[in-house]
Amino acid sequence: MDSLFYYLTALILWTGLVLKVPALRRHRHDHALRALCAVVLLAGISFTLSAPASVTTVNRLAGVPNIAAPLVYASVTAFSAACLIVIIYWRGGDPDRVGRIVRSWMIAYATVIACLWVLFALGDAPVERRVDLDTYYANTPYIGEMITLYLLAHLVAAITTTTLCWRWSRQVTGWTHKALVLLVLGWLCNAVFGVVKLAAVMGRWTGHHWDSLSSNFAPGVAAIAAALVTAGYALPLIGPRIETIALYTRLGPLFRLLVDPADRQQWVPLAWRSIGNTHLRLVHRQTGIRDGITRLGPHLDDRVREDACKRALSSGVSLPQAQAIGTAAMVAVAARAGAPDPRLPDASLPRSTRIWRT
Structure with a gap:
């Protein structure tokens, strides 16, 4: 040979x-x-x-x-x-x-x-x-x-x-x-x-x-x-690194939906040594998503989530999938409704928002 x-x-x-x-x-x-x-x-x-x-x-x-x-x-x-x-x-x-x-x-x-x-x-x-x-x-x-x-x-x-x-x-x-x-x-x-x-x-x-x-x-x-x-x-x-990269990629559309480009400019950039740290980049993206959901608090409507969940269940999907679809629909509708008033106190936020913040 x-x-x-x-x-x-x-x-x-x-x-x-x-x-x-x-x-x-x-x-x-x-x-x-x-x-x-x-x-x-x-x-x-x-x-x-x-x-x-x-x-x-x-x-x-x-x-x-x-x-x-x-x-x-x-x-x-x-x-x-x-x-x-x-x-x-x-x-x-x-x-x-x-x-x-x-x-x-x-x-x-x-x-x-x-x-x-x-x-x-x-x-x-x-x-x-x-x-x-x-x-x-x-x-x-x-x-x-x-x-x-x-x-x-x-x-x-x-x-x-x-x-x-x-x-x-x-x-x-x-x-x-x-x-x-x-x-x-x-x-x-x-x-x-x-x-x-x-x-x-x-x-x-x-x-x-x-x-x-x-x-x-x-x-x-x-x-x-x-x-x-x-x-x-x-x-x-x-x-695990491949899994982290895949999750980071899947969260991209949600990140772009919830995080305004203008807000990203105010973030502290990652150090150059952390550019290849996929876990840190994932945490960075997840934090931005959580902050975005928190800002949407006044617009998060449990009725939207419950209605979407019921429709998903009627179409034959499993309960965990239906719950995920309901939550996604609630967030999407809230995102289209516009940003919340930052002066609203946390206690005034709907129950679903307080769950997201924990």
Whole structure:
């Protein structure tokens, strides 16, 4: 497969990492966030090192044929461990217990990585294989064991992470549930990647040639898995922001109806650092809407609301929708009726207005 595919995938992953750097600086002691950034970083490194052009470059610079192989395997193994650790941190629990579990997985996978290098050093792989090393050296002493160990470690992480995410997804809702569904799909793809690679290796053990599974099919599955996993880890972070932007946009017509442009000029502008703060901008807009409704107090008529609510109910909508329609109609009619007299005291306002002001 062309190296450009690998580099583009890595670029997409690292773009997401760059977007998380500000949050990482603000919350540098957040273990879950640090592990998440490690996931994206290691995924990009894995794809970059796996590119055929990178394999050739690494082998040439090191002067050792196929030394790129244990380097790629080590990065993928570290990526698998980091993904598992993120899920452990996300689930939370007793800090001491979480810390022990994380340390045990880190020690286990660090041991696997060390064994990969030892097996490579003990083996003999003189012929450079940029794409099909897994199958070409499947029967070579020590090198074959290195390949098998790498694939088994990857499969263990994939199956464990998929199981944890699936169980947890049945206990939560909202953005966390959506994220876990993506992670389940992503890690299922990672498991497929491991199974396909292992099948190609086992094919060589039994005298078959299924090399295309490892060289052509598996990289595409890995790219899909990386995209799904990255999206799954990012969704709980960007999901609420998307929700805030959507609500801010939906409130735009009501804001323009209730807030006069001349009044907006008297507002204290947001600081330039707050321009990208979607939550603060939403609060700003909601405050303007509440103030606008308060000014419409003398014109808010409960009869308009009740009549609109009854009509909505008669048309077949649900009670909550009918109540929302009634309130919207009352505000719209009041807005067309004109601005209130600012000299009116709060006690003279209709009951519906006092509710809005609380």
